[in-house]
Amino acid sequence: MSFINYSSREINCKIVYYGPGLCGKTTNLQYIYAKTNPEAKGKMISLATETERTLFFDFLPLSLGEIRGFKTRFHLYTVPGQVFYDASRKLILKGVDGVVFVADSQIERMEANLESMENLRVNLAEQGYDLNKIPYVVQYNKRDLPNAASIEELHRLINPGNVPEFQSIASTGWGVFDTLKAIAKLVLQELKKGR
Amino acid sequence: MVTPQFVMYEEEYQRIAAVCERLCRDANANVVFLVDKNGQLLASAGQTDNLDTTSLASLTAGNIAATGGLAKLIGEKEFSILFHEGERDNLHISIVGGRVILVVIFDSRSSLGLVRLRVKRASGELEAILEALTQKIQDPAAGSPFAEITDEDIDNLFND
Numbered sequence: 001m002s003f004i005n006y007s008s009r010e011i012n013c014k015i016v017y018y019g020p021g022l023c024g025k026t027t028n029l030q031y032i033y034a035k036t037n038p039e040a041k042g043k044m045i046s047l048a049t050e051t052e053r054t055l056f057f058d059f060l061p062l063s064l065g066e067i068r069g070f071k072t073r074f075h076l077y078t079v080p081g082q083v084f085y086d087a088s089r090k091l092i093l094k095g096v097d098g099v100v101f102v103a104d105s106q107i108e109r110m111e112a113n114l115e116s117m118e119n120l121r122v123n124l125a126e127q128g129y130d131l132n133k134i135p136y137v138v139q140y141n142k143r144d145l146p147n148a149a150s151i152e153e154l155h156r157l158i159n160p161g162n163v164p165e166f167q168s169i170a171s172t173g174w175g176v177f178d179t180l181k182a183i184a185k186l187v188l189q190e191l192k193k194g195r
Numbered sequence: 196m197v198t199p200q201f202v203m204y205e206e207e208y209q210r211i212a213a214v215c216e217r218l219c220r221d222a223n224a225n226v227v228f229l230v231d232k233n234g235q236l237l238a239s240a241g242q243t244d245n246l247d248t249t250s251l252a253s254l255t256a257g258n259i260a261a262t263g264g265l266a267k268l269i270g271e272k273e274f275s276i277l278f279h280e281g282e283r284d285n286l287h288i289s290i291v292g293g294r295v296i297l298v299v300i301f302d303s304r305s306s307l308g309l310v311r312l313r314v315k316r317a318s319g320e321l322e323a324i325l326e327a328l329t330q331k332i333q334d335p336a337a338g339s340p341f342a343e344i345t346d347e348d349i350d351n352l353f354n355d
């Protein structure tokens with residue numbers, strides 16, 4: 001649910017990075033945080049365990065510039081990927097405007113990808129959202145690993161709906177901003193359509 | 196979309212800000228802020244200069260969401276008031292009208308009793324303003340300022 005503030009002339013949108021455990025959601029945000037001008041970003045918050053696994057969420061506020069006199073601000077969130085944190089994932093999806101699904105390209109993680117995607121679909125439906133209708137992009141992460149599945153196979157399994165898809169190596173930043181731009185664009189286009 | 200966009204107009208913002216200012220004064224608080232349940236900051240009052248209000252807003256919403264989840268697990272609808280006591284500063288968090296979160300930060304110059312009392316009064320006023328705001332948003336004549344943006348406007352945002 002976007003928030004239009006006429007008083008401060010701001011438009012706020014919420015983007016959630018979703019995906020299986022250790023697929024690189026937090027790494028995406030860390031790269032964005034590291035590469036953004038200080039004036040365009042707020043503090044990045046990570047609620048993580050001692051072993052740096054996301055416990056509740058990561059949060060990064062980002063300004064992208066002005067449209068028609070309104071500042072566009074995006075709030076980026078990640079969910080905890082581990083299966084047993086499902087209650088937390090549901091909470092974070094509340095009021096979401098756009099979703100990035102980060103898939104782990106490794107063949108061994110394919111089942112985890114599919115399980116997480118199904119979980120996303122179910123959790124969105126619980127909030128009354130339809131994954132086929134909201135702004136949604138897919139990122140195939142860890143393309144540098146030797147055991148990465150082919151793009152054709154990933155596409156067939158993870159992106160049957162043919163939404164915009166991106167390859168990435170989040171640890172080096174390759175593909176991270178392409179993914180962000182794509183989802184931000186889709187969210188703004190949705191906004192344009194109005195309520 | 197399931198929930199309509201949340202819109203804040205200048206007039207309602209001024210009224211909400213005035214209520215927050217007064218609450219801050221009357222309760223002898225350091226800071227008062229109002230956040231929607233999705234973590235967007237709606238208004239703030241008091242000594243906010245050295246405070247990361249965006250992060251505060253997001254974490255407050257996360258906190259309310261988590262305790263709301265706990266409430267449901269034990270058969271409660273929600274916990275409408277949360278209180279966090281620190282060594283120096285304390286946080287009083289309450290849900291207003293079921294949809295926004297009012298946060299008061301105070302120290303030993305105030306007391307929990309005083310804060311609770313003042314929050315109760317301010318909540319009633321805020322609820323009335325939010326109700327009026329909801330009516331206004333639902334008015335079909337309201338229109339969105341973004342209905343007229345072009346794909347070019349959006350593309351320009353990413354030309355760097």
